[in-house]
Amino acid sequence: MYSKKVLEHFMNPRNVGEIPDADGVGIEGNPVCGDVMKIYIKVKDDKIVDAKFQTFGCGAAIAVSSMITEIVKGKTLDEAMKISKDVVAEALGGLPSKKRQ
Amino acid sequence: MMIYLDHMATTPLDPRVFDAMLPYLKEEFGNPQSVYDLGIKAREAIEKAREQVAYLINCKPSEVVFTSSGSESNNFALKGIALAKRREGKHIIVSRVDHHSVLNSARFLERLGFTVTYLPVNKYGEVDPATVEKHITKETILISIIHASSEVGTIQPIEEIAKIAKEHNVLLHTDAVASAGNIPVDVDKLGVDLLSLSAHQFYGPKGVGALFIREGVEIVPLIHGGIQEDGRRAGTENVPAIVGMGVAAELTKKELTERMAHVKRLRDKLVAELTSRIENIYYTGHPEKRLPGHASFCVEYVEGEAMLLLLATKGIYAASGSACTSKALKASPTLLSMGIPAHIAQGSIVFSFGKDNTMEDVKYIYSMNFRKS
Numbered sequence: 519m520y521s522k523k524v525l526e527h528f529m530n531p532r533n534v535g536e537i538p539d540a541d542g543v544g545i546e547g548n549p550v551c552g553d554v555m556k557i558y559i560k561v562k563d564d565k566i567v568d569a570k571f572q573t574f575g576c577g578a579a580i581a582v583s584s585m586i587t588e589i590v591k592g593k594t595l596d597e598a599m600k601i602s603k604d605v606v607a608e609a610l611g612g613l614p615s616k617k618r619q
Numbered sequence: 620m621m622i623y624l625d626h627m628a629t630t631p632l633d634p635r636v637f638d639a640m641l642p643y644l645k646e647e648f649g650n651p652q653s654v655y656d657l658g659i660k661a662r663e664a665i666e667k668a669r670e671q672v673a674y675l676i677n678c679k680p681s682e683v684v685f686t687s688s689g690s691e692s693n694n695f696a697l698k699g700i701a702l703a704k705r706r707e708g709k710h711i712i713v714s715r716v717d718h719h720s721v722l723n724s725a726r727f728l729e730r731l732g733f734t735v736t737y738l739p740v741n742k743y744g745e746v747d748p749a750t751v752e753k754h755i756t757k758e759t760i761l762i763s764i765i766h767a768s769s770e771v772g773t774i775q776p777i778e779e780i781a782k783i784a785k786e787h788n789v790l791l792h793t794d795a796v797a798s799a800g801n802i803p804v805d806v807d808k809l810g811v812d813l814l815s816l817s818a819h820q821f822y823g824p825k826g827v828g829a830l831f832i833r834e835g836v837e838i839v840p841l842i843h844g845g846i847q848e849d850g851r852r853a854g855t856e857n858v859p860a861i862v863g864m865g866v867a868a869e870l871t872k873k874e875l876t877e878r879m880a881h882v883k884r885l886r887d888k889l890v891a892e893l894t895s896r897i898e899n900i901y902y903t904g905h906p907e908k909r910l911p912g913h914a915s916f917c918v919e920y921v922e923g924e925a926m927l928l929l930l931a932t933k934g935i936y937a938a939s940g941s942a943c944t945s946k947a948l949k950a951s952p953t954l955l956s957m958g959i960p961a962h963i964a965q966g967s968i969v970f971s972f973g974k975d976n977t978m979e980d981v982k983y984i985y986s987m988n989f990r991k992s
Contacts, residue, residue: 520928528928549962553922574965576924576941 520577521611527581532588535570553579557587566590566598578613585609620934622980626820626912626973627769627797628938632863633822639866640824643859651856652847661858668865672829675868676795676814677805684830684848685861689796689817690720691841692830693763695852696792696813697724699838700761701733704790708758714738714746714775715956717765718794722952725763734758743905744771744957748779755787762791766809767798770940770953770969771904772913774802781810790836796820796828800871801910802879812836818860822974823867827860874974882912882972885981889970890914892985903959903967912972915940917959923967933987940967 537558547554553575560568569587573579585606590598607613649657651665673680686692713725715737725735736754738746746764762784767774777793784791792813795804800821806814814831844853899919923941940951954964
């Protein structure tokens with residue numbers, strides 16, 4: 519069901535953890551209907567210099583969290599805001615259609 | 620290397636069943652309706668299978684109708700009885716923990732004008748016979764309660780429910796797809812009028828099931844056509860699969876006691892080890908009145924599908940009732956109706972043992988360490 523890349527990110531997720539003095543913390547999702555993601559970012563000169571995540575969820579959720587924290591590093595806040603779910607899905611080599619949410 | 624622990628999903632074909640089926644996939648290809656020798660031999664083969672299945676559940680061969688699956692048997696029972704009795708009443712009772720094939724058949728009947736009561740369950744997933752009685756009305760024509768749940772292993776009090784059904788003159792159907800092959804299933808002891816079976820749950824082939832219909836019970840066919848199955852289920856019989864089901868049933872009857880003791884030992888060991896080694900793990904379903912090889916848990920803070928993926932990388936195949944593992948992306952209705960909070964239902968993981976599992980399999984699971992050094 520999952521691509522090699524998704525399984526890679528699931529088995530060896532990047533950037534797992536917390537940033538105690540983070541500049542931004544976001545939490546999204548609901549354990550009742552599925553996954554919960556918490557993302558921490560550190561910003562310097564308008565660029566994201568570090569990102570970490572903690573996710574409760576299935577294979578796709580963990581892989582997506584891992585990939586997104588990789589993608590945003592080095593990007594400006596504006597650029598990061600523009601990253602769509604398709605970009606993440608593509609970077610992961612595609613996600614099964616029912617997992618795209 | 621594979622450790623298969625999802626016997627509630629399906630079971631491997633017993634080699635003895637395979638051997639019995641082979642001739643009917645090769646030279647014995649006759650249609651059981653044909654008048655010549657080739658057809659007669661096929662006819663005899665399926666009638667022998669019918670006797671073997673009847674012997675498993677303690678009924679008359681004439682009371683066994685072969686179908687394609689447990690789901691078809693369930694559809695046949697619900698719709699066939701509803702249509703047969705529609706002039707006597709329009710009320711049906713099922714449980715919230717019944718299989719989708721029962722629940723969706725019931726919902727379909729609601730659209731046709733029947734009313735359905737979906738009975739709640741307690742925290743173990745059990746239906747209370749008193750609750751069944753409370754909901755019976757003059758309009759009730761059928762009660763359908765699953766014998767044992769494939770999700771949490773709980774065995775329902777069918778015998779007590781049958782007594783109540785009989786007192787009120789209401790037919791009782793039970794889905795024995797998860798129970799037959801794992802515990803004794805005797806239609807007289809249970810007191811049911813209809814009972815569904817599925818071969819691939821007890822080391823038989825996929826694509827064949829059966830519905831027990833007690834003599835005297837009128838039913839409207841689901842599949843109209845020719846005269847097969849005494850006019851109750853049309854379609855050229857799946858001879859090899861039916862032969863397979865018969866042999867699987869016979870082996871099950873012979874070996875059941877042994878198999879039950881074997882899987883119970885393995886299951887009990889796994890439960891003891893996992894509950895002592897893992898924090899925040901809950902054993903779901905009834906602690907005693909449950910299928911002997913069934914171990915269902917909810918692990919807090921870890922999601923079910925993620926657990927299954929990790930286990931699969933180590934060659935361990937299990938199941939889950941989490942939302943992510945369902946096609947509907949909804950957590951198992953069974954777990955939720957037991958009062959398990961949705962976020963804990965997300966951490967559902969189910970191991971179901973079979974006759975070929977060993978204590979080595981159990982040791983491997985509880986000794987596994989996923990931590991990276």
